[in-house]
Amino acid sequence: MELSKKLREAYKACAHQVPGNGPRNIGVLKQAFAEIDAGLESDTYGKGPVIEDFENKMAGVLGKEKAVFFPSGTMAQQIAMRIWCDELSLHKVAYHPLCHLEIHEEDGLKKLHRIESVLLADKNRLITLADVQELGSDVACLLLELPQREIGGELPEFDELVAISDYCREEGIKLHMDGARLFEVLPYYQKTAAEVCQLFDSVYISLYKGVGGIAGAILAGSEPFAKEAFIWKRRHGGDLISLYPYILSADYSFEKRRDRFPAYLNGARELAAMYNGCHGVRTRPLVPVSNMFHVHFPLPKEKIEPVFLAVVEETGVGLTAVVYAVDEESSYFEISIGDNYGTIPKEKLQQAFSLLDEKMEVTLR
Template sequence: MSHNTRQRRLAAQRACDRILSGSRPATMRERLADLAAGGDLDGQPDFYGDGPVTTLEERVAELLGTEAAVFFPTGTMAQQVALRYGAERSGHPTVALHPLGHLEVHERHAYANLSGLRSTWPTTEPRNPTAAEIGALAEPVGSVVIELPLRDAGFVLPTWDELAAASAAAHSIGARLHLDGARLWESTPYLAHTLSEIADLADSTYVSFYKTIGGLSGAALAGTEQLASYARVWRHRYGGQVFQQWPAALSALAGLDRELPRIPEYVRHARTVAAALAALPGALVYPEPPHTQRFRLWLPYPAQALDDAALALAEDEKVWFAAGWQETDVPGMAMTEITVADPALDWTIEDVAEIGARFLSRVQDR
């Protein structure tokens, strides 16, 4: 997407009165004004990770029920440290990953290029590995990674029993269980367990602050005090010991207060929206019902035509339906990811059907 197209799309989405997928983009001024919700702006900023950063770390450790949590500027950095720790403690440089996992698809294989680790795939099925697949690994591994939810398989989650069994299987083969929990926040309704109960199954857990809860940036790696001490050393070595990160910390704290309590409502409504979208002509939704507040939608049109129709609907009618369409391996079908958040809560099944029909009429007219 060109810069001009992206700016035009953001401007159109921002001007919309109604939004089905995603949220209204905030300006920098609005984001700055929002920081006060996360703490006292008359207090002192952090100095290499104290102050509001420490407050955020303590809040995350409390939520996840871990001994400690360490703030990182990026999730990519946090995950590299977690996998290095597992490799060094076990003596095994191999990591059990899913080929659709974030570490393989979206982090440029940093675990291999920066840490000299290698991967093995317990499964290539579009879901997280089972206990049997973990137990059947043909070589020792330092860590087993479970991504909750597995985004590139459609934001899918295991059941609680499957997750608990996978944890036991990882530990039975002498491996650590690391949770890639960038969107762990929205996984609790489907798993029907608290954040701390989920994290208790793992040896380390990564969470993101800009995904789901709407922070500016940043992540945390949670686990034991020993892991935290190691993580702080390697955060510095990776260049993550930033002088001041109080805006990211305050926005994360505000997001935890504002968004975390609302996630069950978003997940419930995502099921309503998904059912309505699935009824559109030629539509496919996966998973149905959604496991989180996000899911995938396919429609039988070219991706560019769908993006053009979404932009036209937004600019002409001030309604944002869904954009970011991609061509797929399914002939004639394009796909996008739907995110149900606060702006979508007032959309009824009838609203989705009516506006969906108007959206599709624009695709057919082009």
Template sequence: MRGCDRILSGHRTASVRERLADLAAVDYEGLDDRPDFYGGGPVAALERRVAGLLGKPDAVFFPTGTMAQQVALRCWAERTGNRTVALHPLGHLEVHERKAYQTLTGLRGVWATTEPRQPTAQEVRDLDEPFGTLLVELPLRDAGFLLPTWDELNALVAAARSRGAKVHFDGARLWESVFHLGRDLPTVAGLADSVYVSLYKTLGGLSGALLAGAEDFTAQARAWRHRYGGQLFQQWPAALAALGGLDRELPRLPEYVAHARTVAAALAELPGARVFPHVPHTHQFQLWLPGPATALNAAVLALAEQQKTWFANVFTDRSPGLAMTEMTVAAPALEWTAADVTAAGLALLELAAGAPG
């Protein structure tokens, strides 16, 4: 991928030297001051900025989103007296974190639906047992980066509140979700009692996450962050990288989301292709092509070697005869026309047809 001249999905991975140069170029007025010391410095500046962007009174920096969300759910469980969390079985906490919220934090999950979509307000309202917190992943990544409509999201939140529950947004990719919802970040975040956002999945930072909410909530979250081992001595590189990402990537997200629709439409024209959702809700979506995945992955590498073109990341077999990959339309893809996308896709399928096996 680093050797390719054109990239359709994702970003070229930077070298350590390039990362260091990026950090030095961040517009942060305190570069001549001392760095953070268990907080403060660029970490505090980042917390203030993200809290302002989300319209929340305060925000707390965490080294990982896994830790941030465990702390958020633990705080709400203590306040509501109910350790049950309503969430989706395809959500990040269930699929990608080894069920840490259960194993480490002692919480229990219930599912409003097992369908590969966002839950409905009626499903939340009809849950057959009490729950203290509703967790909503925006977008629901493993279902195809799916979002509800603005009215559906409002109804979902109202249904949780009618059950006496708190609402937490897993907003790892909230930054790019606002366009489909048709509202700005403070309006969307304002629906939830707490919001988690990632600092690297969209912003291109090094690592880290922010947990935002009311000041009494963030004070409690800071105490639990310390207990979980998340109060690191210094985290200024991650904070600076995130500040740079806010400056660089946030203004470009409307372009990414709009161009994703062009890319998705062109990919949908390939023989045997399926794009889901048909009109992407964000700048990410699923692409399904005739498999097997081994042949498609071999073709991706062959296309990179022969044409210096990076088409997509790893394909996985998902159903008989079809393999799926997640497409991310970012800055490198903006130079691609629909015709470029189609031509590269056809070349990929031709190489896959000739791959061993």
């Protein structure tokens, strides 16, 4: 059997999976629906109490006038860019070279909306105020991702965000937040979601990442922005006849986890310290600023996969299901801390990391 597949299957079958909130199976939906009145009416094409009440609730959490539920973040963010470009009659936006719109959406922004992208900063670092100032006012919108996932979940300091926000408003540039992991960064900033979102003209949040719902997203902003977003969602076919399974699971999961994000950050920092204590292993960031980080190795994935396969087979602790190649000489994987981490006995973690350290020391020789 292929080594990568063996690692995935061993991880799936192990007793203790370190990252995540648990299995994504039908049981998640059954839990969300367990206490729902069976007579509750579903939403219909984006209307009805089920969807409208949830949208209003999330608008309040984010400190925005209105919010619109979307089946996907990809749809929501492309639409946000289109709204701002149309408003300013300027079909050009700026974002990080490793932005989701640039590398994961098959050029959807360009092909569907004819919007040109300007890539800011080197791909290995965060966008800074200096980068934004070099733009002038030649773009309709600047998109900032909090945290910047593809470089390990790094995050600008809050003062830097304030400075970028002030500059964009002075220059008439709309500022949009890719807040797929917004709730995960709030413990680091020591701010509420509304306090962070007030710096932005529009905000997207994911409802299935740290929140742990089945799928879905929220796009929030002013009343006029939300009205346009609703129309564009209809144009994109995003108004399914009913979206209530996603909405009810998102609401259930949000209430279940909204107070757990500080614990997730503490868990990520504890786990990163254990990784950094092993031979040849380094995390990015060295000290996590959210519940996610990357784990890097100075060896190709073909030499790292057997190490993690041995750890899971010998200890029952699954540290990762997959290892990615950076190049022919290095590799990495991403980890996000959720509910699972707090359920693993500390002695089992210590056993797993002791074995990881031993295996890495031997592998590096």
